[in-house]
Amino acid sequence: MRKFILCVCAITGSWTMAQDKAVQDSTQTKNWSIVGQNTLMLNQAAFSNWVGGGANNIGWLAGVNYNMTYEKGKDLWENIVILGYGQNNTQGLGNRKTQDVINLSTNYGREIYKHWYASVGAGLLTQFAPGYADGNNPAAAKLSNFMAPGYVNLGAGFTYKPNDNLTVTLRPANAKWTFVLDKDLQYAGNYGLKNNGDSSLFQFGFLGTASYKLQLMENISLMNTASVFSNYLDHPDRLVLGYSGALNMKINKYISSNITLDLLYDHNQIQKTQLKQTLGVGLAYTIDNGMKRSENKNNQSWKVDKK
Secondary structure: HHHHHHHHHHHHHHHHHHHHHHHHHHOOEEEEEEEEEEEEEEEEOOOOOOOOOOOEEEEEEEEEEEEEEEEEEEEEEEEEEEEEEEEEEEOOEEEEEEEEEEEEEEEEEOOOOOEEEEEEEEEEEEOOOOOEEOOOOOOOOOEEEEOOEEEEEEEEEEEEEEEEEEEEEEEEEEEEEEEEOHHHHHHHHHOOOOOOOEEEEEEEEEEEEEEEEEEEEEEEEEEEEEEEEEOOOOOOOOOEEEEEEEEEEEEOOEEEEEEEEEEEEEOOOOOEEEEEEEEEEEEEEEEEEOOOOOHHHHHHHHHHOOO
């Protein structure tokens, strides 16, 4: 799995660098904008005769995060790809997973009023590898796996996008499927399954998502995303709430430091607030192939940023 993720990141990084150069060499305007980041974060600690104690460890985290947007006239089509995987090896404990996410989404909108779009969209959220209790100890009980759970959303509603930094999508009609394709996890109550042996759960309700990018300083940005889901069919008061924050501190074009915070409350998973935080310093290659020429909707193609 580690080799696979590294290969994906290497291939994606090479492709995006080539694309970045190709776009910068072109004088033609574009209706597509590709903004993304490829990262490889490393951390390490070593001890020898250290009275305070400690265990030698080394860790890594690889990921890609892309936003690919098509905007022309009244059409707005936004696609997001987030992939991440990381491990830490601690002396005496072995490998432990520190990051694992597959998050894909697409949303198409047709403008109906200034900055408002009638929209339809879909999304997939799952993970690459098994997750275990007791700090992801493979000898402990299995908690999750690829597509166990896997969440698929498909819905229609409205999108508000006044600028590049803020996007709000409201779907009063949203179908949500929870898949549990690992037979070891298919028992009643797990991820909301109704019966032992069930492999999926269908829900229909309201889904709201929002993303907001805040530029704190020239080389420091904070990306905030939040979501809420209410199931009309069963206990609509049991909201599924999620928040993700990513603080990116860019040192130069290729080196960056990232701090992430994820909060989640899902009654069907565990009746407690879940929290995950990561910190890493390492290689990060960012591309931004396009910028808006104007806020005028009649002239909203993209051009290359010459800076």
